[in-house]
Structures are given as structure tokens and as C-alpha cells.
Amino acid sequence: MSKMPKRILGYTDKVSVAPGDDIAFKISSPLPGSYSARIVRLICGDDTEDGPGLKTETIKTPIDGSYPARWQPMRHGSYAVIEDVEAFARPSFTLEAMIWPTLPGNGEIQAILGNFDVDTQRGYALYLDAEGHLSFRVDDAAPLRLKTSLLSRHWYHVAVSCDLASGQIILRQDRQIDYPRQPRVEMAETKLTLGRQAGKGGKFLIAAWVDDNIASAHYNGKIDSPRVLGSALDAAALAALKPGVAPKAQAIAAWDFSQDVSGIKIVDVSGHGRHGYTVNLPTRAMKGWNWDASEMNWQARPAHYGAIHFHDDDLYDCGWATDFTLKIPADLKSGIYCAELRQQGPDGEIDDMIPFYVRPPRGKATAPVALLIPTASYLAYSNHQMATSWTFDELSTSKFTTLSAGDRYLEENFSFGLSTYDSHTDGSGVCYSSRLRPVINMRPRAELWQFNADTHITDWLEAKGIAYDVITDDDMEAEGAELLNRYRCVVTGTHPEYYTAKMMQSVRDFTNQGGRLIYLGANGFYWRIAYHPTLPGVMEHRRAEDGMRGWISEDGEYYMSFTGEYSGLWRRNGQPPQGLVGTGFTAQGFDISSWYDRTPDSFDPRAAFIFEGVGKDEKIGDFGLIGGGAAGWEIDRADPLLGTPPHTLIVAVASQFPASYHWVKEEFNHTHSAVNGENCPMVRCDMTFFETPNGGGVFSTSSISWAGSLAHNSYDNNVSRITENVIKRFIDPTPL
């Protein structure tokens, strides 16, 4: 057997910092003893045999040194908490809720409502037992359990009345849809012998119960309109209960999840002010029990969106304690940096490199070129587990699943939180992704995708001696086009896929105001996302309507909870990327890459600067680290119907792709077989250039693989030459 090594891991409180800022590092190690820490500037993170190698530059800072190692837990699973303990320690009460369980009978207890505390074995809980039966327990007395297990993804009204003095318990479930041969309503009663202090547990939790002052027994599924009534109803009154209908007994708490949807507060509408808050960001703006498809936007009919979907693998903020804090030195040059950690263990050294980005001093540029790090896209892919989330991963990649050490670590260690590409344990799609957790795959030495692939660009900029600043999507979201306007030329990463509305507008304003943009990638500006307006480090996305999707949003759940914006593709939101950068996503394949041939447009005098030193018949990029060519993995196409400006020059085209490349699904009306690289003319990669108002311009390579060809032949190749030609012209202030 191959043994999985332990890992020292960490994350930072911020993603982008400027000189003078503080950045806190939160570290956890499974081993005792101490670890060493130092700061390095990262030049290249590709340590593969054929790659440029891991290249770092050590930076002496006050954090250099040894730190005591300690283990810090990952507390995953979402739930809601109401802090008022006394209000729910009552002699008699009734609990009710609408629930839509997604994993009943998964072998685990799943708590719905109550104040039960595992440590003291005190309190009460309405819950699903391990076999998926609605159950109720008080203290350590034998629970009452209904005979029929719940069906997954069906709405039920569930209720329990409890009189602790008499011990009388009535438990009832009512499925909201009738099926022959399956009873819709079930009810049971019992009489327990209970102690005088029965039912006095811990905090009142929704979708979990208290365990070691935190939570366990996480529920998977939706809960809508939970309510606590101040007395124990009889069987008839219990049967008459319905959400929104005033019960005979007064509610001591009634939470309306359709209020404060964008935040973490849950609002008590009973008048008693017993508000609570959610932990680990369960999904909000979810269809409720009464959604009838009469409205698709949660903001237009909140009453139909009264559900929260809880998951046992939700994770927002690990909340780890800080091990050390770095004040960014005033003279530290802008770039990608990492905290490098090393610890000796019984099986050898364990280490980690925790990346962060140092921008120039606020309000300044220290170079004519900015590398715009696509931190939003990094976030979307953070800790992805596509191999198990998808049933089509091998068909999409044309490869047998091959786990790296990082993939395996994430699979075996539940749960580091998921990416927006994944499905939760219950199969529902992941809408939120946070950076306040260790992110295994956005690291040096990780897969050559997003972060590590983008270090091919920094490696090349360094090799060519081109001065550059590093700025991030997070900075752009905060400061808009003003940030970009400080630079003569902005260079994207290899796959700037996820954009907020403000980020889209920032890039558009920049290019329209004379800025020069090099789109050094593909499948960019594709998905519409939102950052949370107040919670740090978390984004939202809904896989709405169409696109190359890891999962598909449920109908009626296309609007984001954070901002209320319609999510999905930017091309379905009136802004196809072709209108911004000339090209947009057209195909993908992940086995081999191709090359470009020059077109007649490349000999237009307007494009002469691009091809200086490049022969007229040269194959461009028939080499490289990503599939052996510069055109590949994901590729873009110009299309006037989607907004490619009419004066755009398509200066080179790659068109030789195998059947493993597939045309994007949002473009074909009917399914048919002519959708791959061998038989579909839409499977091609267009290199484009066009001028923008006020002397600006946009150059697009339209390929994720491009940057992987830059280092070929010691950086002396036509991909490198073209890139350098364009950068040199773009930093020349002479209008294009």
C-alpha cells in the first residue's frame, strides 16, 4: 500500500496586499514540534521534468524563524444558531418545519431543530435517524421514530409536540405530494418518563446539534419556515399546522429565511427577536416548499424562496488562529509571493507554500505592465474534486482519471470545502467558494491550471527582463478601471474565466479609455459571478441556463443570493466576451494542443508589429508544455454575431484539432455528432488584434496553452517573440 503523507497547511486572511499592509498566516500541522517559515518571491511554480522548474527568490523578513506546530481543525458543515438558550428550555413546546431532505438514510443522524447537546446528552432534537426516519429525542430517553423513511427531494411538513411534564410526545410527517401505495401522513405518540430538568440543552440549532460547543449531526437538504410554538399541541392541532397559517398556540420563534437573504442573519418574525445566524454559508435564495414556477427571481416573490439548503460539507471560514503576521516592507517589489513552511517529521520533511500577491503601493504603478492575476477564477476552482463530482470527467478530458497527491489528499480528508465545479455530498451544486481555508490546488508545484500555469507568464516576464506589477481581480473589484488605468498594458492570466459585473466594466472602461490589453489565455470573461458585499473572501456563482457546466442550477435558482444578480454566462447576460476581447470560448480538449498558421490579416500593416521576426509560413507554437502546442486546452473564436468588432484582424488561426476537442454546448441548437475537432469548423482558435478608442488596443491569443510555450528553446521561439512584440508596442504610448 502507498501511504499518504501528512501535510502542513495554511491560508492567509488577505489575498492581495500593498507595502505597509499586514497579512496574517494561519497554519495547521498534524505533527508536533516546530516548523520554519520564510517568505519567497515566486518566479515559476512549474516543477515538472520538462518545465522551467520551481524558481523562487528568498526575501529576508521579520517572520523568518521557527514556530510551534499545532493542529487546527476544519469545522465543516453548515447550520444556523440562535444564542438565546433560555428561551427554548421550556416545559412544553411544538416544533415544526417544512423540510426537503436530500440524503435521508445516509447512515448518519441529521438534526433538523432543537437544543440537544451531545456532550451532556441533554435537550431535545427533531432529526432524521441514520436510516432516514423522522425521529424525536429528549435527553437520553429512547427516541420516538416514525415507521416510514423519508423520500429524498420531497417536501414534508414535519412537526412534534412535546410536553415535558407529562412526557407526552406526538410526532407527525406529511409529504406534500400524494403517491399511491405510499402513505402521505404518518403520526406516532409516546409517553416518556423524564426527569425534572428534562429538555434543558445547549444552544438552539437548525440543521445540526450542539457537539463540544460547536456542531455535528449536520442535515443535508432544505429547511423552510421553521417555527417553535410555546405549548404542546394535541394531535388535531398538529395536523392543522401549515407554514404561514397562524397556529392556535403562540409562536415563540418563527424564522423567515426569505429575509436578509444576502447575509448570514436568520430573522425571527414572531415578534420575540430571537434572530440567529448561519455558519459556513448554507445556500440561500433557494426555492421553498410553495414555489410554483410563477416567479424565477427570488427578489420578486420572496415568499416562494423561504428555504435554506444546508450541506454537511459547506465551509466558509476555518477560523484558524494566526501563527505569524507579515507587515509588507515598504520597498518590497510587486509580485507573487509565498510563505514557505518546512517541518521535519518521522517520514521526512513536510512543507507548504502559501501564495499571496503584493501589489505596488496604493495609487501607484511601479512598471508600465500589470499582470492581472485572476484571483476570482482561482477561487472558483479552489480544491476542486471534479473526478468524483462529475460523471463525465473522463469523457471531457479524454483521459482515465489520474489522481495527483493533492487530489488524493482532498478525497481522503473530508472536507476542505469544495469548488464551484463540484457537487456537495447530496449531489447539489456548490454555489459558494471561499479562500479562508487551505487551498491545495492553487499552489506552486500543483497542476498546471490557473495559478501554476500563470507562473509560466511570470517566468517569461522575468526571463525577458520586462518590468511588471502584479494586481488581482480582488483589487479590480475594489477599485475599478482606475486601477488598470495606471498601466500602459495589462496582461491577463491564462484562464480569466470568472468575472463580476464591476470587473467586466473595469476592463471595458480601460480598453475604451486608451488602455492596451493582452488576453493571454482563453475561455475568459465567461461566467458571471459576485463577491459577497461584506463577507471577505467568498464568491457566488449559479450554473444557470447553459454553458460548459460542472453541474446545473435548479430551475428558479439562477439569481445569486449575494447580490440578486442573474448569474450564468456573460453571453446570456448581454456581454459576450467577443465584444470585450474579440474572441470567446468555442471548444475544449485536454490531450494535445495544436499550432497557429498566419492568415492574410497578419500581413496587414496594422499587424506588422505583432509578427516582426516571424516568417510568413512559420507554424506558430508547434511546441510547448501544455499538450505540445500553443493552441489548446480551451480555445476561443472570433464571431461578429457575438460582438467581435468589425475592424478586428484575425491574424492567425489554429484549426488542426483532434476529435477530443468539443464545441461548446451553448452554441448548438440541436445535439448532433459533428461537434468535435475532426468535423466541426467552430473548433478553431483565432488570434486577434483590434484597436480601441483613444489609442488603445486588444491582442488575444485565445488559448490556455499559449503561456506553456513561452519558455521553449530557452525563451527563443515565435510564441515568445510575438508576445514580446505585442508588449513592447503596447507599452509604447504612441496611439495604436
Add this chain to the structure above:
Amino acid sequence: MFKIDRSRADLAAAYKANPLNPYPSSDLQKVLQRLRWGSVRDRDIIVCTVPEKEWRLGRFGARRGMAVTVGDTVYHRYEDALWACFRARWREVSGEDCPID
């Protein structure tokens, strides 16, 4: 549905000869599509146990959080691991052993 059977040893041989490249034979593509269709949680996969140097066949556990089972046979070339995975999937999908070793 395209049927995988032992009479098409030529397709297995074509894959073995060149497991890293795309396949001009449409019948081999069909074989691979059938071998790759669906969830991989209860199937043979490849696990890289030493980066760029060592691979083995493995299997996911029943759900996340469980250990990945890793086989004892070590492959020092990725192509050999691919071929082993191909043969295991052939057996799983067709119910018969792959016609060539």
C-alpha cells in the same frame, strides 16, 4: 450501442501502442468512450504515487473522506499505467478479459 468484445484485439493493440495520443480510429474512440462513461467511484483509476515517476491502479472509497485503495503493482511509465487501466476497464465493461496482455 457499440459492443466491446475480444474479436477486436486490434483496437486494444492500437491503444497499447500509443496510449497518450488521440486516436484516428473511430472504433477505438468508441471503445474508450464506453470505458470512460459514467462515475469512476467504483472503478479502476490511476493514482500517481511519486510525481512523474510512479503510478499504480487504485479505487476511490464509497464516499469522500474514505481512503483511496491503491494496488501493489508499480508502474514506472505513465503509459504502462494507462494500459493497465484500459485492460481493467475492458474487463469491467465487456465482462471478458482484454484479448492482449
